[in-house]
Amino acid sequence: MGRxxxxxxxxxxxxxxxxxxTPPGTVADRxxxxxxxxxxxxxxxxxxxAPLLVGAPPPVPGAPGxxxxxxxxxxxxxxxxxxxxxxxxxxxxxxxxxxxxTSPLEALxxxxxxxxxxxxxxxxxxxxxxxxxxxxxxxGAKGKDTLSTLQQRLRLVGDLRIGADLRAFVxxxxxxxxxxxxxxxxxxxxxxxxxxxxDVTVPLTANxxxxxxxxxxxxxxxxxxxxxxxxxxxxxxxxxGIRGTYINRGVVRIDAFAxxxxxxxxxxxxxxxxxxxxxxxxxxxTAPSLLVPSLGVxxxxxxxxxxxxxxxxxxxxxxxxxxGVRFAGRTDGFDYxxxxxxQTGSFAGERIRAWGVLLEGGYTLPSGPAAPRLGxxxxxxxxxxxxxxxxxxxxxPPFPRTPLYSDAGWLxxxxxxxxxPSVTLKPAKRLVVVAGPDFFWRQTAGxxxxxxxxxxxxxxxxxxxxxxxxxxxxQGDYIFTKNISFRLFYTHFNASEGFERGGGRSSDYFxxxxxxxx
Numbered sequence: 001m002g003r004x005x006x007x008x009x010x011x012x013x014x015x016x017x018x019x020x021x022t023p024p025g026t027v028a029d030r031x032x033x034x035x036x037x038x039x040x041x042x043x044x045x046x047x048x049x050a051p052l053l054v055g056a057p058p059p060v061p062g063a064p065g066x067x068x069x070x071x072x073x074x075x076x077x078x079x080x081x082x083x084x085x086x087x088x089x090x091x092x093x094x095x096x097x098x099x100x101x102t103s104p105l106e107a108l109x110x111x112x113x114x115x116x117x118x119x120x121x122x123x124x125x126x127x128x129x130x131x132x133x134x135x136x137x138x139x140g141a142k143g144k145d146t147l148s149t150l151q152q153r154l155r156l157v158g159d160l161r162i163g164a165d166l167r168a169f170v171x172x173x174x175x176x177x178x179x180x181x182x183x184x185x186x187x188x189x190x191x192x193x194x195x196x197x198x199d200v201t202v203p204l205t206a207n208x209x210x211x212x213x214x215x216x217x218x219x220x221x222x223x224x225x226x227x228x229x230x231x232x233x234x235x236x237x238x239x240x241g242i243r244g245t246y247i248n249r250g251v252v253r254i255d256a257f258a259x260x261x262x263x264x265x266x267x268x269x270x271x272x273x274x275x276x277x278x279x280x281x282x283x284x285x286t287a288p289s290l291l292v293p294s295l296g297v298x299x300x301x302x303x304x305x306x307x308x309x310x311x312x313x314x315x316x317x318x319x320x321x322x323x324g325v326r327f328a329g330r331t332d333g334f335d336y337x338x339x340x341x342x343q344t345g346s347f348a349g350e351r352i353r354a355w356g357v358l359l360e361g362g363y364t365l366p367s368g369p370a371a372p373r374l375g376x377x378x379x380x381x382x383x384x385x386x387x388x389x390x391x392x393x394x395x396x397p398p399f400p401r402t403p404l405y406s407d408a409g410w411l412x413x414x415x416x417x418x419x420x421p422s423v424t425l426k427p428a429k430r431l432v433v434v435a436g437p438d439f440f441w442r443q444t445a446g447x448x449x450x451x452x453x454x455x456x457x458x459x460x461x462x463x464x465x466x467x468x469x470x471x472x473x474x475q476g477d478y479i480f481t482k483n484i485s486f487r488l489f490y491t492h493f494n495a496s497e498g499f500e501r502g503g504g505r506s507s508d509y510f511x512x513x514x515x516x517x518x
Contacts, residue, residue, distance in 0.1 A: 067091075071220050072245045072255050074201050074211030081106075082482050083124065083517035085231070086218060087157045088169050088195075092122045105518045119162050126155035128515040130234075136507035137184075138451065139410055139493065140500075141458050149180040151187050151513075153234045155194065165203065171195040175234035175264075186233035186453070190268040194218075194238060208248040216240045216262060220401075221255070221283050222298060222326060223337060225358060225413075228401025232409050232511070233453075237399045238262040240273040251290060255283040261399070276307035279398060288329055298326040304398045309347055311394055312448045312457045313387045316348025320396060336361040347392045354395040356381040356413060362424070373424040377438075379404075383415025383447030394447055402452040405438055406473050407489040408509035411458070414450040416468070417441040434475040440468040449499070462501035469495040469506070487513050 069078040069089035077091035078084045081100075094100050095110030096117035108123040130151040137145040154174040161167045173194040177187040197215025204210060219239050221227035230237045241259030246252075258280045260273035281302040288296045302322040309318035324341035343354040362375030381395040394414050402409035405418060422436035442449065445466050451458040461468065471491050478486040488511070495506045 070253075071224075072211075072247075072253065073199050073213040073243055074209055074245050074247055075253075083126075085229075086220070087124060087126075087155075087171060088159065088217075090122075090124070090159075092159075093118065093120070093161075096120070109518070113162075116163060118164050122157075122159040122161070124157040124159070124518055126153065126157075126515065126517045128153040128513060130232075130511065130513035133510045134408065134507060135509075136505055139459065139495070139507050140503055140505035141451070145182075147181060147184070149184070149187070150178045151234050152176045152178065165201040167199045169195060169197055169199070173235075177234070184233070186230070186235045186264065188266050189235050189264040189271065190266060192264075192269050192271045194236075207250065208246070211245050211247075213243045213245075214241075217243070219243065219257065219259070221281075222285075222300060223328070223339065225339070225401050225404055226322070226324075226341070226397040227302070227399050230399070230402060232403045232407050235264045238264075238271075239279065250287050252287065253285045255285075257281055278305045279303070281398075292327065294331045295327050295329040298328070300324045300326070302398050309396075310456050311347070311384070311392065312460065314348045314350075318345065318347040318352075318396075320345040320347070320352055320398075322398065333364050333366055334361065335364075341395075343395060350390050350392050352392045354382045354393050356395040356397070362422075370425040370427045375422045375424060377418070377420040377422070379413070379416070379418050380443060381413045381416050383442060383444040385444040385446040387446070393444075394450075396455055400452075400455075405440075405452075406471050406491040406509065407475075407511045408471075408491050408493070408507075409452040410493060410507070410509075411440065411468075412450040412452045412455050414455060415443050415447040416449070417443055417466075420471075420473075422473075430479045432477050434473070436473060438471040438473060440470065442466040442468060449504075459499060459502045459504040461496070461498035461504070463498040465496065465498045467496045468499050469493055483516060483518055485515050487511070487515075 067076050067079060069084055069086065070076045071086050071089060075089070078089050080091045080094045082090070084090050092109040095106055096112070101107060111121040111123070113119040113121060130153070132147070132149055132151065134145070134147045137147045152175070156172045158170045159167065171194040172191065173189070174191045175187060175189040177184065193216060195217050197213050197217045199211055199213050201209055201211040216238060218229065218236055219227065220229050228237070238261070239259035240262050241257065243255070243257040243259070246254040260278050262271050263274050264271055279302070281300065283298065283300040285298045286296055288294065291297045300322070305319050307317045309316060320343055322341050322343050324339060326337070326339040328337040337360040339358040341356045343352055345352040357380045359378045360375070362373050364371060364373040382393050384393040397413045400413050402412070404413070405411055405420070418438055418440050420436055420438040422434055425433045427433065442461065445464050448457045448460040449468055450456065471493050474490045476488045480486065489509070491509045493507045495504050
């Protein structure tokens with residue numbers, strides 16, 4: 001594609017990624033779906049229902065009371081007729097009535113197959129352009145690494161439904177970057193199969209069912225922090241294997257999986273599951289108030305094996321198991337999410353004993369201009385204080401949402417403490433703005449600071465001081481229509497003296513993406 005074509009296309013579709021659902025970690029009865037017109041009329045959910053957090057994906061378009069998509073096989077779909085970040089959570093069945101179609105593209109979203117209105121083919125697509133600028137991509141760890149680039153993500157989706165209990169889903173993708181001075185691998189993957197799976201659902205009772213999903217798929221889990229999407233780059237985390245979900249509506253959801261991560265290579269149709277890694281686990285989510293009043297309680301277990309693990313002093317084979325619990329809820333304007341994880345296993349002949357705590361909460365004022373939400377996030381991830389004691393204490397999440405702290409994705413969830421007070425404003429119906437400083441410390445001075453995209457050691461600060469630096473974040477999300485959205489993110493990282501003495505430096509990041517989905 002020539003530069004002129006790129007520029008024209010960017011102008012035509014100028015807008016950031018349309019509402020990706022922040023995966024819910026609890027199960028509840030859902031309200032009846034609102035109409036497509038209702039969903040389009042209130043493109044941003046009320047903040048007290050779904051607070052927007054720095055590092056989180058844009059909100060799901062939908063009016064209050066519309067369904068919240070559940071990113072599990074057989075889970076609740078999103079509002080009818082509204083494209084979602086996870087394309088397999090979309091609901092286009094209402095288009096069985098031709099009078100409901102409001103645009104020519106919607107004719108592709110429902111192609112009937114026979115007399116059963118539940119049997120149809122749905123074809124969709126996506127065009128996303130993401131401009132990013134880093135004054136120091138690796139915060140000084142790799143010398144001069146200023147990067148200015150334009151990422152292009154193209155997708156073609158096919159969703160085949162046969163009755164209520166059988167579906168086949170395919171997503172083809174093409175991922176490019178332009179004007180870069182050096183390559184960033186997750187942004188380069190020529191035409192390939194991003195997702196291809198089959199869902200087979202077996203109803204058990206009026207309120208319960210089991211769905212099996214073999215194939216290749218995206219898989220955010222829980223609140224999407226420890227097992228996320230990696231949406232700041234073109235290629236998300238993709239897995240190949242099998243996933244199964246038991247849902248007892250209003251009581252419990254049990255999600256189990258055995259998968260391998262899929263590699264991304266620059267050629268066409270050459271991606272394959274990694275031979276040196278596997279990822280298995282179980283996530284149990286209870287309905288709010290089932291065990292604790294006003295709270296959903298989740299339990300999870302992850303088993304990650306990889307042969308290329310790397311920490312400050314060693315590289316070797318790692319088998320890491322994560323055991324965790326999460327509490328999340330909303331009441332009277334307050335929202336809260338608390339998650340704790342303890343890790344065991346082995347790495348390069350040494351045992352693993354690590355832990356992490358993720359806390360998030362806020363209060364949305366019941367009245368007032370711009371519906372302000374005052375929030376705070378506080379996370380603590382353990383580090384290794386003694387590299388010679390035969391125990392690895394550095395916390396390492398399986399597949400983290402790297403833009404947890406900011407879209408720059410500089411830092412990971414290892415040997416780190418962060419505290420982020422924030423203000424969220426909704427100055428217009430379709431616009432949300434978030435701002436605040438994020439303060440970072442090492443959990444222990446005996447360990448380094450780890451890179452967001454790879455979890456490899458990034459910088460080893462010099463001195464006994466544990467302060468790493470501060471991110472100054474500004475985020476804006478604008479839903480122009482149900483098909484088009486914009487996202488802007490700016491952050492300045494102000495490095496501490498110890499971080500600079502270790503070879504690091506301050507950096508700026510600016511990102512602007514536009515997304516068109518149908």
